[in-house]
Amino acid sequence: MKPGQQRPVVLITGAGKRVGAAIARTLHAAxxxxxxxxxxxxxxxxxxxxxxxxxRADSTLxxxxxxxNIDALPALVDVLLARFGRLDGLVNNASAFYPTPVGTATAAQWNELFASNAQAPFFLAQAATPALRDSGGAIVNLVDIYAERPLADHPLYCMAKAALAAMTRALALDLAPVVRVNGVAPGAVLWPSEGKTYDDQDALLSRTPLKRSGSPDDVAGAVLWLLRDxxxxTGQILPVDGGRTLSV
Structure with a gap:
């Protein structure tokens, strides 16, 4: 970086822990x-x-x-721009995840799962677009392999992530040629900390060609690559799943 040049700025949703925190550490180190x-x-x-x-002092907000709350999303971008003066990347990582078996799913669950996994990423991307166009920036959405290969008893989550995958491709088309939009679809990198847990993690990993789970750092590295390198x-969803999508 040349003397006096501003550092690039990225907004990460759900950055406090788990994969979001790993993404934050990786991008900050970069x-x-x-x-x-x-x-x-x-x-x-x-x-x-x-x-x-x-x-690094004065590097976070x-x-x-x-x-x-859709109405609150433009303010996130406004506060960020007031602090840093620019926005170079948006990482839509925040996500709700829990089972909603058919016959028990509620409208409130629909609203919560679609709000975090599809609605908020779209409206936050919309609010961020002018600043991203100014910087020639990029968007990375955290999708899921379950957007294409649904997980049993999780229809609403899978549908919401499928909407996010479609949004990724649609925005890549609409925001080109200035702003690139891509996604990362993690496989087994962290097990759920609450809600449904996998009954047999070993069986799931046995169907993964690399025969092991990944780590949040694997996802973070993919996000960095899509943002910077x-x-x-654009318009691509990169599986980071140890080859699991190759399994039947």
Whole structure:
């Protein structure tokens, strides 16, 4: 980076823990300044920001918001721009995940799963588009292999992630040629911390060609590549799944 040149800035949703925190650490180490969004994980996001600030001062901003509130999303971008003056990337990582078996699914569950996995990514991308066009930036959406290969008893989650996959391709077309839009579809990199757990993790991994789980850092590396190192890639969803999508 040349003297006086501004560092690139990325907004990461759901950045307080798990995969979002790994993405934050990877991007920060690569020289990005970060806006770390959280909903309930305020303490975790602030602790992460403190950790990153020790490495590079004035490089983070914590933003707390309920992403289901569409009217609040433009303000996230406005506060970020007031602090950093630019936006180079948006990582739509925040996601709700839990089972909704047919016969028990409710409208409230529909609204929550679609709000976090499809609605918020679209309207946040829409709010961020002018700034991303100014910087020639990029969007990366965290999709899921279940968008194409549904998980039993999770129809609403799978449908919402399928909508996010379609949105990724649609925005890649509509925001070209200036803003690139791609997705990452993780496989087994973290097991659910609450809600449904897998009954037989070993059986799932046995169907994965690499015969092991990945890590959040594998996902973070793919996000960094799509943001920084793939200038001729748009409209793609990159599986980071150990080859699991090759299994029948």
């Amino acid at each position: 020289g990005y300044d970060l806006a770390l969004h959280c909903r309930r994980s305020v303490a975790e996001a602030e602790a992460l920001a403190g950790e990153l600030e020790q490495q 914590v933003l707390q918001a309920e992403l289901a 793939a200038p001729f890639v």
